Structures are given as C-alpha cells and as structure tokens.
Amino acid sequence: MTWSPYYRGDGIERPIKPPKAPPWRTFPRESQHKQFQPPPGLVAAVNAAVLLRRPLLLRGPAGFGKSTVVEQVAHELALGRVLRWQVTSRSTLKEALYRYDALGRIHAQNLRLAGERSADDRDDIADFLQLGPLGTALLPSESGRPRALLIDEIDKSDMDLPSDLLDVLERGEFEIPELARHPVGEIDIRLWDSPETTIVHNGRISCHEFPFIVLTSNDERDFPEAFLRRCIRFTMPRPTVEMLERIIGAHLDGADTGSALVGEFVERIERGERLAIDQLLNAVYVLSETHVPDTAEIRDLLLRDLANG
Known part of the structure; x- marks a missing residue:
C-alpha cells in the first residue's frame, strides 16, 4: 500500500483497485467477539448480570468497545444472534416491544371495500404486526437459553424512556393491546430479526429466561435511581x-x-x-x-x- 496512487486530485482516470480494507471495515459486518479485550472488572460485572438476571449498564466514552461486549458474551454463552435497539431522542418503549401498522391495515380494508382485492382476502391483523427487538428478546425460548439484546446509547433517549422501561425490565412481560382486544385468541406474528413468526396468546408475551441485556451510555446524562438500581453498572476504565x-x-x-x-x-x-x-x-x-x-x-x-x- 502507498499513500498516493489511489486519489491524486489531477482528474485523470486510473483503473486501480483500492487496497484491502481493515478487518473491522469488511462487509457484511462480522462480530468482533474474538478481538474484544475486556478491561479489568468487566468479566465480574457480566457474570453478576447473568447470575442476577439484571441488565448490564456500560458507561464510558464513545469508541471504547461497549457495544462489542454483548457480541462476545452471546458467542461464549451460545445465545444466538444479538438483537439490537439503537436508541434516539424519538425512541419509545412501544416501538421496542412491537410495531403495528394501523394505517396500512386501514388502507388494505379500504381496498377490499372498493373491490380492488379479492373477496376472500381476509383482514388479518397479523399482516400488520411485528415484534420489536425488546419484544422478541422477551419471547419464551424453545432452547431454554435467553436471547442477547443490545440497547445502544440509552442516554440519547427522551427523558422518560428509562423510567418507562422499569416495569418491563422488572416483570419480563408485556401486553399488545391490539391483540388483547382481538376476538381471535392466538395470533401468529413476525419476529424482529427474522422472517419467522411466533404465536401470541391473548395478546401477552412473558419470558421464561430473562434476556441478557446490555445498555450502553456515553455518560451524556444521569439516570433515575429506580432505573440504576435495576441494573448492574460498570464504567469502562481509561x-x-x-x-x-x-x-x-x-x-x-x-x-x-x-x-x-x-x-x-x-x-x-x-x-x-x-x-x-x-x-x-x-x-x-x-x-x-x-x-x-x-x-x-x-x-x-x-x-x-x-x-x-
């Protein structure tokens, strides 16, 4: 590799293939579980979270490997593919649990009434529902192992979101009101991370094994004490x-x-x-x-x- 043979700024076309990418910039993206080096104290914090079935809150500056922790734990404990929820200032608890396309369903009903869809085309609410990353993580596991979930940059959230999470993190269950009111007791809906589906009974989902949850924070805000006491907390050292x-x-x-x-x-x-x-x-x-x-x-x-x- 040399520094100048690629782009020279002279406007002349050269059929030169770019150099090989760094290992961490190859695509499709691969897990960095083999490369991650846990700092002192992190292994104990992870094991405490696993033993106590509590979320692990990792705090520290951006770019210190916080989000990679969950990849290594999921690999070592054979927890399967990591579920991810990237938090923003607009994120809500509901979108993390499930997504319901009410407008899409109304549009489909209008097409049916207008005769643009076949008469036997049923109005199936399941076509417009999908579990979110947290909702998928809370599903009962057929393997008996919990799922792994990354809630990334929780400090970017609206001020109320950490408090909104408290009941779900404590009880490990939630209700989908649209299904709780539905006349059919068993509805097959899609998961977050795959085309697979799961049957939801009477609109309620309750975990059997609490998921391994890692929440990351760049320390840009404080959190309520009620939220902090439900987490195992670890600050990434310098x-x-x-x-x-x-x-x-x-x-x-x-x-x-x-x-x-x-x-x-x-x-x-x-x-x-x-x-x-x-x-x-x-x-x-x-x-x-x-x-x-x-x-x-x-x-x-x-x-x-x-x-x-």
Whole structure:
C-alpha cells in the first residue's frame, strides 16, 4: 500500500483497485467477539448480570468497545444472534416491544371495500404486526437459553424512556393491546430479526429466561435511581498502554503497535481529550504501511479530538 496512487486530485482516470480494507471495515459486518479485550472488572460485572438476571449498564466514552461486549458474551454463552435497539431522542418503549401498522391495515380494508382485492382476502391483523427487538428478546425460548439484546446509547433517549422501561425490565412481560382486544385468541406474528413468526396468546408475551441485556451510555446524562438500581453498572476504565497494545494485537495480528503512538494516545486522554480506540486502530493500520509517511499532518487527520467536531 502507498499513500498516493489511489486519489491524486489531477482528474485523470486510473483503473486501480483500492487496497484491502481493515478487518473491522469488511462487509457484511462480522462480530468482533474474538478481538474484544475486556478491561479489568468487566468479566465480574457480566457474570453478576447473568447470575442476577439484571441488565448490564456500560458507561464510558464513545469508541471504547461497549457495544462489542454483548457480541462476545452471546458467542461464549451460545445465545444466538444479538438483537439490537439503537436508541434516539424519538425512541419509545412501544416501538421496542412491537410495531403495528394501523394505517396500512386501514388502507388494505379500504381496498377490499372498493373491490380492488379479492373477496376472500381476509383482514388479518397479523399482516400488520411485528415484534420489536425488546419484544422478541422477551419471547419464551424453545432452547431454554435467553436471547442477547443490545440497547445502544440509552442516554440519547427522551427523558422518560428509562423510567418507562422499569416495569418491563422488572416483570419480563408485556401486553399488545391490539391483540388483547382481538376476538381471535392466538395470533401468529413476525419476529424482529427474522422472517419467522411466533404465536401470541391473548395478546401477552412473558419470558421464561430473562434476556441478557446490555445498555450502553456515553455518560451524556444521569439516570433515575429506580432505573440504576435495576441494573448492574460498570464504567469502562481509561485505557492503559498495555491494554491498548493487547487490543491492537488482537485486531492487527503482527502489526507494529507503534509504542510511541500508543503512549501519545494515552497521554492525550489523560489530558482530557476525547479520543476513541477505533481512531487509534485506524492510525496504526495506516501508519504501519511502509510507504505511508508518519507525519504530524496524518496523525492530526486520524487522531483528531472528537470534542473539536
């Protein structure tokens, strides 16, 4: 790999194939469970959450591997594919439990009344229902093993969402009102993460094994005490040189870790700069190539303080 033969900015077409992507930027995306290196104390926190059937709340800066924890746990405990709920300021508890396309159903009914659909085309509410990631995680498991669920960036949510979660996290069950009022007692509806379906009885879903739930927070807000006491909490520690060298070795087997670069990265974090570990991985990957110049300009490009935009 060289730095300049790809884009040169001269407007001349060159049929050059881009270089091989870093291992963490290959697609389809693969789990990073083998590469993740848990910091001291995390293993105990995970095992406490598993034993107590409590959610694990991971706090710390962005880019420190919080969301990868659930992938490693799911792999080691054979919990299957990880369910994911990416939280935003508009996220609601209802969308995490189930989705109901009421407008789509009304439209289908209007088409039927207008004769644009066959007379024997039934009005099936199941066609317009789908369980959300949390609702799917709470299904009784045929294997007897819990599902794994990532609730990512819970601190980005509306102020009321953590409190809204309390009853579901405590009781492990919920009701779908549209099905509870439906005359048919058993409805077959779709899961979140697959085309498979499950039968819901009288509109209620209740887990047999509480799912392994990881909630991540970038520490951008505080949470109610009632929410915190229902979680096992762990704060990702600031990385050390030794920890970072293990992480780099796991992702880039045989690559020169660049001890000076790692040491500089740790010093900048200690000074209060906001940097992510994946930034360091990017820098090591680029600068480990013999033809890429290790200059201040390139380091500033790859290791720019996140607080500076």
